[in-house]
Amino acid sequence: MAVYPSNHPMVKHKVSLLREDTISLKKFRELVDEVATMLTMEATADLELKQQPMTCWSGNISAPVLANKQPTLVPILRAGLGMLNGAQSILPCATVSIVGIARNEETLEPESYYQNIVADISERTALIIDPMLATGGSALATIELLKESGCKQIKALFLVAAPEGIELIEKAHPDVDMYIGSVDEKLNDKGYILPGLGDAGDKIFGTL
Numbered sequence: 001m002a003v004y005p006s007n008h009p010m011v012k013h014k015v016s017l018l019r020e021d022t023i024s025l026k027k028f029r030e031l032v033d034e035v036a037t038m039l040t041m042e043a044t045a046d047l048e049l050k051q052q053p054m055t056c057w058s059g060n061i062s063a064p065v066l067a068n069k070q071p072t073l074v075p076i077l078r079a080g081l082g083m084l085n086g087a088q089s090i091l092p093c094a095t096v097s098i099v100g101i102a103r104n105e106e107t108l109e110p111e112s113y114y115q116n117i118v119a120d121i122s123e124r125t126a127l128i129i130d131p132m133l134a135t136g137g138s139a140l141a142t143i144e145l146l147k148e149s150g151c152k153q154i155k156a157l158f159l160v161a162a163p164e165g166i167e168l169i170e171k172a173h174p175d176v177d178m179y180i181g182s183v184d185e186k187l188n189d190k191g192y193i194l195p196g197l198g199d200a201g202d203k204i205f206g207t208l
């Protein structure tokens with residue numbers, strides 16, 4: 001298990017810009033996309049390579065290429081979709097496994113409403129993408145679904161995470177690596193991250 005809060009100054013800078021109260025829909029979406037791209041770079045830094053013979057302009061060479069299938073990206077609907085383009089810009093051949101989970105705002109329990117996991121999930125690393133890890137319930141349900149579907153390696157990318165959510169995932173699934181834009185302070189009594197971003201899905205889709 002490992003928790004990787006990003007140390008990149010541009011990630012920190014852009015997450016801070018995301019927090020601005022009066023941020024426009026356009027700017028919020030752009031920044032989510034940019035930070036998702038950078039976190040995907042960090043989360044894929046250990047992808048395995050193999051040497052492949054190829055003919056280059058200067059003759060025959062052996063060059064490094066990916067050894068395995070690209071990961072499957074797992075956006076948790078809805079807000080996770082905001083990170084999809086950024087992740088795909090680094091992993092253009094990644095498949096996409098969709099998981100629909102909405103947090104019940106009264107109970108804070110995750111409610112699953114849709115799933116479409118790629119058939120070859122056992123051959124791919126899954127990269128869960130969701131802007132927010134709050135109580136951790138939605139991510140926990142997604143990890144359990146992926147494991148039940150045969151997934152052997154899971155990483156999860158969050159723009160902002162609460163310590164409560166990190167602890168839940170660490171305890172229940174110590175094999176899952178988490179790549180995080182910012183580890184924030186705590187949850188408020190309604191389960192929102194402080195200082196946080198507010199409701200990320202509403203800000204991405206303009207449903208405020």
Ligand code: PRP
Nearest residue numbers: 077078079102103134135136137138201
């Ligand atoms: C948000 C967020 C996560 C979840 C985090 O989604 O995008 O999926 O809440 O909360 P948790 O860690 O306490 O489970 P939400 O359920 O609000 O749905 P949305 O993406 O449709 O906005």
Ligand code: URA
Nearest residue numbers: 134192193198199200
């Ligand atoms: N979901 C969000 O969008 N924001 C939070 O702070 C918590 C859950």
